[in-house]
Amino acid sequence: MSQHNRRTQRGGGRGRARGRGGAPANGGPRSPQQAEGRRAAVLSGPVVLGSVVTVGELADAIGVSPIDVIKTLMARGIMASINQQVDFETAASVAEEFGIEVEEHVPEVVQQADQDIETRRDEGDDPGAVPRPPVVTIMGHVDHGKTKLLDAIRQTNVAAGEAGGITQHIGAYQVEVQGRKITFLDTPGHEAFTAMRARGAQVTDIAVLVVAADDGVMPQTREAISHARAADVPLIVALNKIDLPAANPDRVKQQLAEVGVIPEEYGGDVPVVEISAKERLGIDDLLEMILLVADLQELKANPNKPAIGVIIEAKVDRGRGPVATALIQSGTLKVRDVVVVGATWGRVRAMVDDRGRRVRRAEPAMPVEILGLLDVPEAGDILQAVEDEKTARTLAEERARQRRAEAFTETRVVKLDDAFAQLEEGETRELRVVLKADVQGSLEAIQGTLAKLNEESESVGVSVVHAGTGAISESDVNLAVASNAIIVGFNVRPDAAAKRAADAAGVDIRFYDIIYQLVDDIKSAMSGLLSPEVRQVTDGYAEVRQTFRLPSREVAAGLYVLDGKATRNSRVRVLRNGAVIYDGVVSSLKRFKDDVREVQAGYECGLVVEGLTDIQVGDQIEFYHTEQVARTL
Structure with missing residues (x-):
């Protein structure tokens, strides 16, 4: 929620704030004169509410019965008791139903913290900013050599120590090339990458897509491309296994061009580097290309400010307590710093780098494991260094209340039925869709029909974030959450994991077996997205x-x-x-x-x-x- 004050339109109020059994919502008796005085106060100006209020407090503040507030919430599909906490957005919409103007009061310490995070997302114009290392994510199809590539880059035997050769968790590693550093996020593919984006964390500067020269573009390759595009990060293709006799780089480049990834030698903007992770061929060329792409982005950060970063992973260690891996994005984190991480806080007792060495400072783009938090944060939580423990405790408690209220009242995904309420900024309106079908022929027919809809309307369009065949997967759900998209399935259903993820996140999944019904629903949603x-x-x-x-x-x-x-x-x-x-x-x-x-x-x-x-x-x-x-x- 923004730190700025927000208001609803003021009109005529009605009713008096009363609780159960006719008692006032604040628990004490109220005379008719007191009620009239409260009503006059409500109508004289905006009612000030906190970021989180209980139903009883809201009713008392706007001068209506808690029963009326509960009924209004029930009409919105929110089952709440008088002591249930709701966030300001929900409280404001309820107050608007009764014609009452409300204003959000955000504690000054929270405003300053939120403003600091927002203003430091891009420090390119900061006079104290200096170039920082790029953060790179490795993605691609299973068995195409993602972990082998990281193994070759780090020159450590990571793959041999992992069960089945699959990366078990998110880690972060930093390597030095030509006197410059590059940070790699070691993810189990694009799923974890997008799961973090779904939680609001944008940590990657460059995505490296690993494609096997003997296997070509596979379903997970297409998914990885869709995830990288949704994140709007530059893409570099690492054409792996060129040492194999069956390798055919030209055929793979043609396949990439067919899915919209145009190599530079074909006139596109995607660099393609031929490598062999096993034989360690072309690794230096790939690293040089990463540095070149990073130079074009002009990545900068100011190391002389308090630290701001993102949690990559977190766990509870039996001997050390809560442990979190953080990637510092701006400023410098030091031992003994007091930090707020999402809804928890703590004082940094110790920091360990990716090689297991204790360090006392962590500068921008440096991954470190930190000890000293009171609780385990979530992946994607923002880490922020603050002045003292009192500030940290206030921020953590406020954000914890906010999360509980939002989890109770908010759904942060697009529904096809109310897509018209999710207007994109600017003149162009866009409905984002993750499209899955049973066979390639159906998929192409649907995409062709949706393309015609885009041609018919210049002001609103449908954007297919990802299209593929097969069952709707948990990866599709994560992508829909991160991209604010709906999922459309044609003659396919979600698997068990995807169903659980969709139910938990509230993702809208639509099923069709007739193309024209699918297109009619999409067309209706596009019409709703048009400004009236x-x-x-x-x-x-x-x-x-x-x-x-x-x-x-x-x-x-x-x-x-x-x-x-x-x-x-x-x-x-x-x-x-x-x-x-x-x-x-x-x-x-x-x-x-x-x-x-x-x-x-x-x-x-x-x-x-x-x-x-x-x-x-x-x-x-x-x-x-x-x-x-x-x-x-």
């Missing part, structure tokens, strides 16, 4: 027959309604010789001495327009209002 068309509807016309100067220096006009009707809720244009000389809001509409809502054609009335002082006999008054109309493709 704003139309001006004319309510009536009137002519000024007489004018009167009021003590307030405003001018009242005596009108004769020529056509339609004059309404108090309309806006008005004042026309003189066909030209608009004023556009404003009706301040008062009277018939004789009585205030009226509307006056029909053929009758006279008196009108005051807010802020209008120049009006003459013979002027035309046009009454109009605006309305929003849903647009279709």
Whole structure:
């Protein structure tokens, strides 16, 4: 949630804050005079709420019954008790139902911490920033040589110590090339990479896609490409196993071009480096290419500030307690620093680098294992060094409350039914889709039809984040969460792990067995993503027959309604010789001495327009209002 104050529109409030059995929500009796005083306070200005409030506190603050608040939450699918905590976004939407304006109060220490994290995401313009090592993720199909490549780079026998040759957890390693450092994230493929992105952590600068020269582009290769594109990071292809007799680099490059990864020698922007991890051929060329791509990105960070980083992995060690592997992104982390990590905190007792050596400082892009946290954080949590333990405790407690409230009330993924509410920034609207089908023929037919929809509309489109055949997997769910996408399955179903992950994350999965039904639903969602068309509807016309100067220096006009009707809720244009000389809001509409809502054609009335002082006999008054109309493709 943003640290900035947010408000809902203010209108007329109703009801009094009462708890169970008619008792006030705050537990004490309240007289009619106190209730009226509370109501006046609510209507006099915005009600200040914390980032997290209980249902009872919300009811008391906005002056309504807790039962009414609970009913409003139930209508939104949230089953809450009077003591249940909700986040500010939910509280604000409930208050809006009752016409109450609310304002969020965020403690100053939390505002400063959130602002510090936000402003330091890109330190390229910071005068104290210096070049930092790039952070690289290795991805690719199983058995194409990801771990062997890392083994060759680090010159350590990692693969031999792992069960089945599969990386068991996320680690981070730093190597030195030509006097410069490169940090590698050792992941079990793209699943963990995107799982961290789904939690909000963007740690990778460059993705290296390992493709076997004898095997070519495989299903997991396509998935890895989709994940790298969704993360919007530069891609380098490491064409592995070129030493094998069956290796055919040209065929693999052609396959890559067919899936949209255009090698540089074909006129594209993706470097392709031919290597053999087993024979350690071309490794230096790959490392030089990584440094070249990093130079083009101009990666910088300021090491002279308090540290900010991301948790790569965390666990409980029986002898050492909570242990977390952190990748420092900005500033320098030192032993004895007080840090906040997500919803926990602690003082750094010790740090160990990727080679098992104790260190006292960790600079940008350096991975370290830290000891001293009070609890185990989650992968993807932000680490932030703060001034003292009091600040750390306040931040951790606030974020823990926030997480509990958000977990109870929020779903952070797109639903096809309410996709229109998820508007993208800018002029272009986009609905993101993860598409899975039973066979390649169906997949191509659906993609072709969706491409035609994009051609029919310039202002809104559907973006296929990933398309593949086979069952919907847990990797697809992670990608949907990270990319804010929906999953569409044609004649396929999710496996057990994917179903559990989708239920836990609230990912919308749609199943179809008829293509036109799939396309119709997508088209409807795209129509919903279009900004509504704003139309001006004319309510009536009137002519000024007489004018009167009021003590307030405003001018009242005596009108004769020529056509339609004059309404108090309309806006008005004042026309003189066909030209608009004023556009404003009706301040008062009277018939004789009585205030009226509307006056029909053929009758006279008196009108005051807010802020209008120049009006003459013979002027035309046009009454109009605006309305929003849903647009279709």
